[in-house]
Amino acid sequence: MSRLDDRVALVTGAARGVGAQVASTLAQAGARVVLADILIPEGEQVASELEGEATFQALDVTKEDEWAAAVDAILTRHGRIDVLVNNAAVLHLGTVENTPPEVFRRVLEVNTVGPYLGTRAVLPTMKAQGNGSIVHISSIDGLVGMNGVCAYSASKFGVRGLAKSTALELGRAGIRVNSVCAAGGNPEMYGPWMEKMISFLDQTQHYQENRGIPGGASLEHIGQAVLYLASDASAGVTGIDLPVDGGATAGKWIEGFNSL
Ligand SMILES: NC(=O)c1ccc[n+]([C@@H]2O[C@H](COP(=O)([O-])OP(=O)(O)OC[C@H]3O[C@@H](n4cnc5c(N)ncnc54)[C@H](O)[C@@H]3O)[C@@H](O)[C@H]2O)c1
Numbered sequence: 052m053s054r055l056d057d058r059v060a061l062v063t064g065a066a067r068g069v070g071a072q073v074a075s076t077l078a079q080a081g082a083r084v085v086l087a088d089i090l091i092p093e094g095e096q097v098a099s100e101l102e103g104e105a106t107f108q109a110l111d112v113t114k115e116d117e118w119a120a121a122v123d124a125i126l127t128r129h130g131r132i133d134v135l136v137n138n139a140a141v142l143h144l145g146t147v148e149n150t151p152p153e154v155f156r157r158v159l160e161v162n163t164v165g166p167y168l169g170t171r172a173v174l175p176t177m178k179a180q181g182n183g184s185i186v187h188i189s190s191i192d193g194l195v196g197m198n199g200v201c202a203y204s205a206s207k208f209g210v211r212g213l214a215k216s217t218a219l220e221l222g223r224a225g226i227r228v229n230s231v232c233a234a235g236g237n238p239e240m241y242g243p244w245m246e247k248m249i250s251f252l253d254q255t256q257h258y259q260e261n262r263g264i265p266g267g268a269s270l271e272h273i274g275q276a277v278l279y280l281a282s283d284a285s286a287g288v289t290g291i292d293l294p295v296d297g298g299a300t301a302g303k304w305i306e307g308f309n310s311l
Pocket of ligand 1: 063064065066067068069070087088089090110111112113137138139140141161188189190191233234235236237238239240241
């Protein structure tokens with residue numbers, strides 16, 4: 052059932068990391084995939100290397116006119132849009148005191164307003180088709196708070212709210228909307244903070260190990276979760292948060308307690 056033969060899928064932020072993996076997973080499941088990103092040469096390269104039918108579309112998810120142009124281009128080429136994966140996002144690490152208003156606004160603009168604009172852009176097509184699946188990539192930071200990620204966390208909680216409300220609004224039109232809450236992704240996202248984070252290596256390792264399945268979510272596991280929500284395998288599922296977090300949000304794991 053987790054097949055997408057002849058379906059058309061648009062994946063944002065697909066020039067690298069999670070988005071590139073999601074695009075590959077959906078293409079392997081039979082979808083015609085359109086990869087979108089602001090990283091143009093990188094995105095074109097990834098699209099050219101994918102197995103199956105894949106093309107690249109330049110798209111800044113914060114720009115309404117670029118969404119309209121992307122949807123037009125896809126409809127001209129493929130005639131339909133069955134799946135939208137709102138994956139593009141930016142990270143900012145900083146406490147509320149260390150996050151300037153313009154940075155906070157920018158994070159919300161890309162991570163929350165972007166998926167809202169994307170949803171609006173594909174809606175007329177999905178409504179006319181009478182079917183569609185929209186998957187937002189949220190985060191473990193969209194399920195629980197953490198110090199030092201206030202802007203990012205707010206943006207990822209926001210996208211889950213968008214998913215739940217629109218799932219209710221659009222279910223009768225045959226459109227499902229869900230979120231994948233990943234506890235892991237592309238380390239490149241931490242690029243600007245990598246050097247600083249090296250001094251917290253033990254702490255970050257402990258954070259990742261202290262869960263049912265130790266370690267971060269792999270790109271493959273995130274891709275499979277998106278495929279499930281994109282395909283008819285999840286036909287009755289809408290408005291959910293699917294954590295791909297190794298049980299990190301299931302509760303606390305305490306060293307030694309298995310032997311009590
Ligand atoms: N990296 C992690 O540890 C982690 C953890 C949990 C969730 N996630 C989520 O996974 C998703 C993918 O992130 P990733 O880990 O692959 O990081 P990444 O930085 O490699 O990917 C983000 C992509 O989004 C693109 N992008 C940024 N701004 C854009 C814009 N305005 N328009 C279009 N594209 C834009 C970037 O160019 C990049 O290709 C994001 O939604 C992220 O929040 C990541």
